[in-house]
Amino acid sequence: MWRTNVLYRVDGLFYFCRNKIKHKMNNQITVIAFDADDTLWVNEPYFREAEEQFAALLTDYLPRDNSVSALYKTEIANLPLYGYGIKGFILSMIESVLRITHGKTDPAIIQKVIDLGHEMLNKPVELLEGVEDALKALHGKFRLVVATKGDLLDQQRKLTKSGLDHYFHHIEVMSDKQEKDYQKLIKHLDCKPEEFLMVGNSLKSDVLPVLAIGGNAVHIPFHTTWVHEHIDHTIAHPNFYQMENLSEVLLKLIK
Amino acid sequence: MWRTNVLYRVDGLFYFCRNKIKHKMNNQITVIAFDADDTLWVNEPYFREAEEQFAALLTDYLPRDNSVSALYKTEIANLPLYGYGIKGFILSMIESVLRITHGKTDPAIIQKVIDLGHEMLNKPVELLEGVEDALKALHGKFRLVVATKGDLLDQQRKLTKSGLDHYFHHIEVMSDKQEKDYQKLIKHLDCKPEEFLMVGNSLKSDVLPVLAIGGNAVHIPFHTTWVHEHIDHTIAHPNFYQMENLSEVLLKLIK
Numbered sequence: 001m002w003r004t005n006v007l008y009r010v011d012g013l014f015y016f017c018r019n020k021i022k023h024k025m026n027n028q029i030t031v032i033a034f035d036a037d038d039t040l041w042v043n044e045p046y047f048r049e050a051e052e053q054f055a056a057l058l059t060d061y062l063p064r065d066n067s068v069s070a071l072y073k074t075e076i077a078n079l080p081l082y083g084y085g086i087k088g089f090i091l092s093m094i095e096s097v098l099r100i101t102h103g104k105t106d107p108a109i110i111q112k113v114i115d116l117g118h119e120m121l122n123k124p125v126e127l128l129e130g131v132e133d134a135l136k137a138l139h140g141k142f143r144l145v146v147a148t149k150g151d152l153l154d155q156q157r158k159l160t161k162s163g164l165d166h167y168f169h170h171i172e173v174m175s176d177k178q179e180k181d182y183q184k185l186i187k188h189l190d191c192k193p194e195e196f197l198m199v200g201n202s203l204k205s206d207v208l209p210v211l212a213i214g215g216n217a218v219h220i221p222f223h224t225t226w227v228h229e230h231i232d233h234t235i236a237h238p239n240f241y242q243m244e245n246l247s248e249v250l251l252k253l254i255k
Numbered sequence: 256m257w258r259t260n261v262l263y264r265v266d267g268l269f270y271f272c273r274n275k276i277k278h279k280m281n282n283q284i285t286v287i288a289f290d291a292d293d294t295l296w297v298n299e300p301y302f303r304e305a306e307e308q309f310a311a312l313l314t315d316y317l318p319r320d321n322s323v324s325a326l327y328k329t330e331i332a333n334l335p336l337y338g339y340g341i342k343g344f345i346l347s348m349i350e351s352v353l354r355i356t357h358g359k360t361d362p363a364i365i366q367k368v369i370d371l372g373h374e375m376l377n378k379p380v381e382l383l384e385g386v387e388d389a390l391k392a393l394h395g396k397f398r399l400v401v402a403t404k405g406d407l408l409d410q411q412r413k414l415t416k417s418g419l420d421h422y423f424h425h426i427e428v429m430s431d432k433q434e435k436d437y438q439k440l441i442k443h444l445d446c447k448p449e450e451f452l453m454v455g456n457s458l459k460s461d462v463l464p465v466l467a468i469g470g471n472a473v474h475i476p477f478h479t480t481w482v483h484e485h486i487d488h489t490i491a492h493p494n495f496y497q498m499e500n501l502s503e504v505l506l507k508l509i510k
Contacts, residue, residue, distance in 0.1 A: 081376050083408030087342040091369070094349060098366055107360035111353055114346070121336050152407050153338030153430040170443045173428070175408040188425045 025241065025252045029216060031191045032138060032253075033172070035200030036148035036155060038222035041162055042126040045224055047089070050116055054093050057109050061100050071096045083175050085151030090117030121154060125161040128222075134246035135167040137254060146171040147185060147198065149205070177205035179212050186215070199249055203235065211237050218242075218249050280496065280507045284471060286446045287393060287508075288427070290455030291403035291410060293477035296417055297381040300479055302344070305371055309348050312364050316355050326351045338430050340406030345372030376409060380416040383477075389501035390422040392509060401426040402440060402453065404460070432460035434467050441470070454504055458490065466492050473497075473504050 037043030055067040062070070074092045082088030093113045098105055138144060144167055148155050152173045159165045172188070174181050186196055193214035200206025201222040210217040216239040235242075243249055292298030310322040317325070329347045337343030348368045353360055393399060399422055403410050407428045414420045427443075429436050441451055448469035455461025456477040465472040471494040490497075498504055 081373065082342060083406070087337060087346060087406075090346060091342060091372075094365065095369060098362055098369075101362070103362050103366075105362035105365070107353055107356070107358050107362070107365075110349065110360070110362075110365060111358075114350060114353075117346075118336065151338070151342075152428055156430050170439065173407055175411050184425065 025216070028192075028194050029142065029197045029253070030195040031143045031145065031189055032197045032199060032249075033145045033147035033185070035198070035202065035206045036146050036158065036171075037150065038201045038224070039128070039199060039206070039220060040131050040146070040164065041128060041158065044222065046120055046123055048224060050089070050093075050120055053116055054096075054113065057112055058097065058100055067096070067100060070100055074099070084149040086117060086120050086154055087151050089120075090114065093117070121157075125158050127162060127164075128246070130245045130247040132164065134250040135164060137250050139167045141254060143189075143191075144168050145189070147174060147177075148172070149174055149177060177202075177209060179209040182209050182213050182215065186213070197253075199246070207235065207240065211235075211239055215239065216241075220245060220249075280471070283447075283449050284397065284452045284508070285450040286398045286400065286444055287452045287454060287504075288400045288402035288440070290453070290457065290461045291401050291413065291426075292405065293456045293479070294383070294454060294461070294475060295386050295401070295419065296383060296413065299477065301375055301378055303479060305344070305348075305375055308371055309351075309368065312367055313352065313355055322351070322355060325355055329354070339404040341372060341375050341409055342406050344375075345369065348372070376412075380413050382417060382419075383501070385500045385502040387419065389505040390419060392505050394422045396509060398444075398446075399423050400444070402429060402432075403427070404429055404432060432457075432464060434464045437464050437468050437470065441468070452508075454501070462490065462495065466490075466494055470494065471496075475500060475504075 034040055051068055051071065052064075054071060055062075055064040058067045061067075071093060074096045075089065078088060078092050078095070082091060090113065093116070094110055097109050097113060101109070135144065146155075146159060146168050148171070150173060155173050156171060159168070159171050165171075172185060174185065182198075186193055189196070194216070196210070196215040197218065198206050198210040198215060199218040199220065201220055203219055207217040207219050218241045219235075220243050241249075241252065243252075289295055306323055306326065307319075309326060310317075310319040313322045316322075326348060329351045330344065333343060333347050333350070337346060345368065348371070349365055352364050352368060356364070390399065401410075401414060401423050403426070405428060410428050411426060414423070414426050420426075427440060429440065437453075441448055444451070449471070451465070451470040452473065453461050453465040453470060454473040454475065456475055458474055462472040462474050473496045474490075475498050496504075496507065498507075
């Protein structure tokens with residue numbers, strides 16, 4: 001089903017997305033890049049769980065909401081230095097613990113944060129519905145790549161664990177997903193922007209910068225989105241497609 | 256000058272390398288991949304400095320050598336989980352501090368380790384001799400890429416800081432440099448192994464796996480090599496070239 005003028009809710013915020021009905025997908029597309037976390041497999045809920053466990057370690061010092069907000073501030077301050085991914089998240093949790101406990105930290109809390117990080121890195125990969133069938137049908141007809149932020153080894157490991165790696169030409173772990181990063185990616189893939197389609201769950205990271213450089217983008221929302229990825233935006237663009245799952249991408253592309 | 260049957264010393268170990276004199280370089284080469292750390296710019300000495308500062312924080316608990324050796328053990332144990340790079344190194348230092356101090360850690364030590372990590376991430380980039388001239392001459396004649404281990408954002412930042420980024424088609428940050436990783440890289444670059452030349456300072460990471468998959472490799476030793484990268488090996492292979500600096504690579508390739 002094609003959405004048109006849809007108002008939808010993601011994690012407490014409302015987005016309004018418009019898409020022309022029966023809007024034909026650009027038939028020049030040769031490369032499809034898929035975001036990984038919360039597009040191919042579950043990710044954000046694991047971060048939110050870890051955040052709750054982090055706050056629970058600090059209830060003697062701060063109420064839950066203040067700990068979560070202190071952690072978020074540290075994460076954002078560290079982004080330019082650490083980039084995205086679990087290792088930077090663990091370091092930000094440790095830095096937040098030191099700050100919240102004013103140098104009177106129980107070392108056992110630091111150890112628990114490290115254990116929490118190890119658990120996150122060892123989580124199983126839970127595929128989202130319809131992912132494998134869609135990739136199977138698109139494979140061989142398009143060059144398929146994974147284009148994701150995060151820690152290199154962690155994302156490669158998740159791709160291997162997912163059992164999806166044979167569908168992809170390669171995985172591109174990106175330090176950020178801004179226009180310049182997509183320009184580099186497209187140069188690197190030796191394709192033209194109009195031949196490039198990005199599929200992902202973040203309007204901010206997977207859609208807007210791709211449209212801005214002349215590419216095509218499909219947005220498939222996920223129920224949980226990190227506040228850093230939120231935008232309050234209405235998108236109406238000829239190269240933009242709002243869909244509910246990967247099966248819709250498939251139908252639109254190979255019909 | 257071409258080395259032939261050369262015995263050389265790297266960081267306390269002796270390597271013996273043989274190279275046929277006037278051995279012609281394969282003229283099918285179209286892609287040259289350069290290792291970054293200690294091939295394009297200084298890196299390992301910064302890790303060794305950090306190791307000394309780490310050990311100095313723990314002199315009340317352990318002699319210097321024991322702290323360094325405990326850190327190395329933690330790093331190696333964490334490699335499958337964290338991969339290469341500074342973020343994993345900081346986390347390994349923190350874990351080692353907790354272990355060495357038996358849960359009686361002064362939180363100030365953890366803070367100093369984090370500060371040490373931030374300093375490492377903010378180090379200036381010091382190019383090795385002849386690097387820029389060689390890249391200038393090779394640029395346009397070959398597809399040049401950077402193929403390095405380490406943290407994605409950190410390596411991209413170093414490349415930007417180096418001012419060398421415009422010489423390269425792209426930077427490939429690899430989670431490891433084993434045969435399968437080079438096979439993926441070559442597939443990704445859409446070239447044949449015989450068209451691929453790797454230039455680097457590590458026989459273990461930059462030379463042996465590349466030769467094993469049918470590629471070409473140049474070894475340029477650096478004065479300091481991490482013990483994990485040491486091999487005790489004699490290399491005699493038609494696609495192997497032992498050189499002293501990047502100017503030699505240049506002379507051999509564009510003559």
